[in-house]
Amino acid sequence: MLYKIIFDIFFRRVEPEAAHHLGMFVIRLLGATSISSLLKVRSSQRVDAMGLKFDSVFGLAAGFDKNAVAVKALGDLGFSHVEIGTVTAIAQSGNDKPRLFRLIEDRALINRMGFNNDGAEKIAVRLAKTRQRYGSNLPIIGVNIGKSRVVEVEDAVDDYRKSARTLAGLADYLAVNVSSPNTPGLRSLQTVKALRPILEAVIQESQQKPVLVKIAPDLEDKEIVAVAKLAKELKLAGVIATNTTVSRDGLKASAKDVANMGAGGLSGAPLKQRSLQVLDLLRASLGAEFVIVSVGGVETAEDVRERVAHGANLVQGYTGFVYEGPLWARKIKKGMQ
Numbered sequence: 001m002l003y004k005i006i007f008d009i010f011f012r013r014v015e016p017e018a019a020h021h022l023g024m025f026v027i028r029l030l031g032a033t034s035i036s037s038l039l040k041v042r043s044s045q046r047v048d049a050m051g052l053k054f055d056s057v058f059g060l061a062a063g064f065d066k067n068a069v070a071v072k073a074l075g076d077l078g079f080s081h082v083e084i085g086t087v088t089a090i091a092q093s094g095n096d097k098p099r100l101f102r103l104i105e106d107r108a109l110i111n112r113m114g115f116n117n118d119g120a121e122k123i124a125v126r127l128a129k130t131r132q133r134y135g136s137n138l139p140i141i142g143v144n145i146g147k148s149r150v151v152e153v154e155d156a157v158d159d160y161r162k163s164a165r166t167l168a169g170l171a172d173y174l175a176v177n178v179s180s181p182n183t184p185g186l187r188s189l190q191t192v193k194a195l196r197p198i199l200e201a202v203i204q205e206s207q208q209k210p211v212l213v214k215i216a217p218d219l220e221d222k223e224i225v226a227v228a229k230l231a232k233e234l235k236l237a238g239v240i241a242t243n244t245t246v247s248r249d250g251l252k253a254s255a256k257d258v259a260n261m262g263a264g265g266l267s268g269a270p271l272k273q274r275s276l277q278v279l280d281l282l283r284a285s286l287g288a289e290f291v292i293v294s295v296g297g298v299e300t301a302e303d304v305r306e307r308v309a310h311g312a313n314l315v316q317g318y319t320g321f322v323y324e325g326p327l328w329a330r331k332i333k334k335g336m337q
Contacts, residue, residue, distance in 0.1 A: 003325030003326070003327070007325070016100040016101060016102050023326075024065070024069065027074065027077070028070045030073055031076065045337065047314065049238075049314055050173055050237045050238065050291050051210065052140055054080040056078075056080040056333050057314055058078075058079065058314075058315050058329060058332050058333065059080050059082065059083065059140070059316050060082045061316035062083040062084065062175065062177065062318075063085075065082060065084050066084065066085060067117055067123055068126050071138060071139065072137065077326055078329030078330035078332070079329045080139055081139050081172075081314070082141060083143070083175060084123070084144065085144035085145060085146070086115045086117065086144045087123050087143060087144065088119065089162040090119055090148040091117065091118050092115060092116060092117065092149050092150070093116055094115060100112075101264070103251065103268070104323075106270055107268050107319070108266055108269055108271075109266070109319050109322065110261050110262075110265065110266050111244070111264050112181075112262070112264035113182060114183060115182070120163045120166040121166055127141070127143075127171075128170055131170060141170075141172050142174070142175055143170070143173075143174055143175065144174075144175040144177050145163040145174060145175070145176060146177040146180060147178075147183060147185075149184070153194075156194075161201040161202065161204070161205055165205040168205055172209065172210075173210040173211070174202060174209055174210070174211045175211075175212045175213070176202055176212070176213045178195060178198065180244070180265060181244065181245075181246045181264065182263075182264060182265060190216065190223070190227065192229075195213070196230060196234070199234050203236075212236060212239060213227065214239075214240035215241050215242060215243065216242060216244075217242035217245045217271060217296065218245055218246055218247065219278075224241075224278060224281050224285070225285050227239070228285035229285070232287075232290065237291055238290045238291030238293065239293070240292075240293040241292065244266055244267045244271070245267075245271055245274065246263075247266065248266065267296070268297065268319035268323075270297070271296035271297040272297025273297070275295065276294075276310060279294045279307065279310050291313045292311060293313065293315070294310070294314070294315050295316040298315055298316070298317040299320040301332045301336050304335075317332075
């Protein structure tokens with residue numbers, strides 16, 4: 001309730017990307033002063049998946065902590081795992097601003113960030129220091145890797161290979177992102193023909209760490225089944241479903257306002273139905289042995305329980321953080337007990 005008041009009075013009046021950076025500053029400050037540790041909620045619902053032990057089923061999706069600057073503090077706030085990135089082999093500033101927009105009525109965001117990040121080498125150094133400093137007090141760390149913008153699609157395999165080689169030793173798992181709508185040509189890599197050599201390269205460089213692939217909700221059902229078959233063939237650890245959508249169907253916001261925001265991936269509550277559909281399709285295709293991480297439209301403990309009931313091993317959120325505030329994961333964790 002307090003955060004809702006703060007959001008209505010202050011944050012909704014602040015440009016979304018500026019608000020995000022302000023929020024990250026506060027989270028990092030809490031972590032540096034150990035105040036975030038006081039907010040920890042111990043979970044009785046540990047999850048074993050991919051040979052890893054998660055404190056709970058609920059984690060933070062990629063995109064929030066792009067540069068691995070607040071992993072410890074985010075874990076203290078209640079996330080069992082923090083997926084950093086998306087990280088690219090070559091540092092990049094991302095797309096032109098403004099590139100992040102709120103659809104408050106829809107509990108949604110539109111972003112066209114464009115994988116802005118410090119690059120694999122710099123982030124690897126930061127992760128190494130974080131692991132050295134905090135050791136076992138960290139949440140599970142996933143590293144989400146994507147294609148560098150300046151690299152041509154036909155050279156994507158070597159680009160992903162470089163990121164995997166640089167970061168695998170510091171990750172608990174690797175997530176291969178071929179599904180963001182904000183890097184030109186990236187989603188074309190979701191075809192089985194294009195995806196196979198990328199996944200094979202990442203597996204080769206993974207140092208035996210679990211490798212997952214993150215897919216878009218905009219794939220046709222037959223394409224999702226094809227990716228699932230490839231995941232089984234290559235013995236991936238699992239699939240993350242789903243990324244943001246380019247669809248604008250069913251929004252409460254005016255069509256004019258949405259059009260003025262322009263291109264980008266839509267996340268949040270409007271994604272819930274399709275995310276559940278993809279989860280059901282993947283579970284039917286993959287069988288029980290493969291991990292599915294369900295993302296999209298998750299806001300409450302009830303949402304998390306629904307994903308688990310539909311076969312998700314782990315659940316992630318992002319947009320809910322914007323609308324629910326820093327105690328969001330803690331509230332979900334308590335609600336799951």
